[in-house]
Amino acid sequence: MxxxxxxxxxxxxxxxxxxxxxxxxxxxxxxxxxxxxxxxxxxxxxxxxxxxxxxxxxxxxxxxxxxxxxxxxxxxxxxxxxxxPRTIGYLPQRPEFRPSFTALETLTFYASLVDDDPEALLSRVGLSDAANRRVEDLSGGMTRLLALGQALAGDPxxxxxxxxxxxxxxxxxxxxxxxxxxxxxxxxxxxxxxxxxxxxxxxxxxxxxxxxxxxxxxxxxxxxxxxxxxxxxxxxxxxxxxxxxxxxxxxxxxx
Missing domain, CATH: 3.40.50.300 (P-loop containing nucleotide triphosphate hydrolases)
Structure with missing residues (x-):
């Protein structure tokens, strides 16, 4: 069952x-x-x-x-x-994002689903300076921080x-x-x-x-x-x- x-x-x-x-x-x-x-x-x-x-x-x-x-x-x-709008935020062990999108564009998509501010999310995880960097150019640590920003969208x-x-x-x-x-x-x-x-x-x-x-x-x-x-x-x-x-x-x- x-x-x-x-x-x-x-x-x-x-x-x-x-x-x-x-x-x-x-x-x-x-x-x-x-x-x-x-x-x-x-x-x-x-x-x-x-x-x-x-x-x-x-x-x-x-x-x-x-x-x-x-x-x-x-x-x-x-x-x-x-x-x-969102009750649970989840950060997977191996986060993946659509290539060619910037960090800001990525969080803009997720933030739009729950009426959140993508720039505020970037700031919270310390990635404001990487806002215009493409996700494939982020380090492993930055990618994980971006995934944390995604998990926090909507303030779950x-x-x-x-x-x-x-x-x-x-x-x-x-x-x-x-x-x-x-x-x-x-x-x-x-x-x-x-x-x-x-x-x-x-x-x-x-x-x-x-x-x-x-x-x-x-x-x-x-x-x-x-x-x-x-x-x-x-x-x-x-x-x-x-x-x-x-x-x-x-x-x-x-x-």
């Missing part, structure tokens, strides 16, 4: 406990392979929430299910957010980011997390996947540990360290990943 994403509109925004997005017993199968297994997860307004787990653990598929890009095989995804109350800092230099990675933090501070529910454990420990309000398609634990960073009797998220991560050093490339793991 396939169940669709549903929306619960509220005149006063999110529910009293600030819930914005809920996965309830979500499973996703591809043929005989189960990629996401009976996941229940709540994403809250005003929080920066990270998904961490080994490569191939199901993080990208889970984000796609939450964004409504894929439908669950069983279970439900429920949106609890105020009604507006829920923002899902799939490894937003992957492949970025430290300066651009810091800019990306600064934008994510500002979104949460403004009341958005921000969920992102990452392999940068130091970043997650330093900046996130809550972290969900993902392994073999399951969300095995969700808690603030400090609680995870206490529960796993360790002083770093690397210790937590290696416990979840079975102690395998080959399970994932960990950025900032020694911090």
């Amino acid at each position: 396939t169940t669709n994403q549903t929306t619960a509109s509220r005149s006063n925004g999110a529910s009293d406990d600030e819930t914005a997005l809920v996965a309830d017993g979500v499973t996703r199968e591809f043929g005989s392979v189960t990629v996401v297994k009976d996941v229940s997860l709540t994403v809250r307004r005003g929080e920066l929430h990270a998904l961490i787990g080994p490569n191939g653990s199901g993080k990208t598929t889970l984000l796609e299910l939450l964004a409504g890009i894929r439908q669950p095989t069983t279970g439900t995804v429920r949106v609890e957010a105020e009604t507006q 109350p829920i923002v899902l980011l799939d490894e937003p800092g992957s492949g970025l230099d430290p300066g651009m990675r810091a800019r990306m997390i600064d934008i994510a933090r500002s979104l949460a501070a403004e009341g958005a529910a921000v969920l992102y996947s990452t392999h940068d454990l130091a970043l997650a420990e330093q900046h996130c309000d809550r972290i969900s540990l993902v392994d073999a398609g399951h969300v095995v634990e969700t808690a603030p960073p400090e609680a995870l360290l206490t529960d796993h009797d360790t002083t770093t998220l690397r210790g937590v991560f290696e416990g979840v990943a079975g102690g395998s050093d080959d399970a994932v490339t960990v950025l900032g793991a020694d911090r």
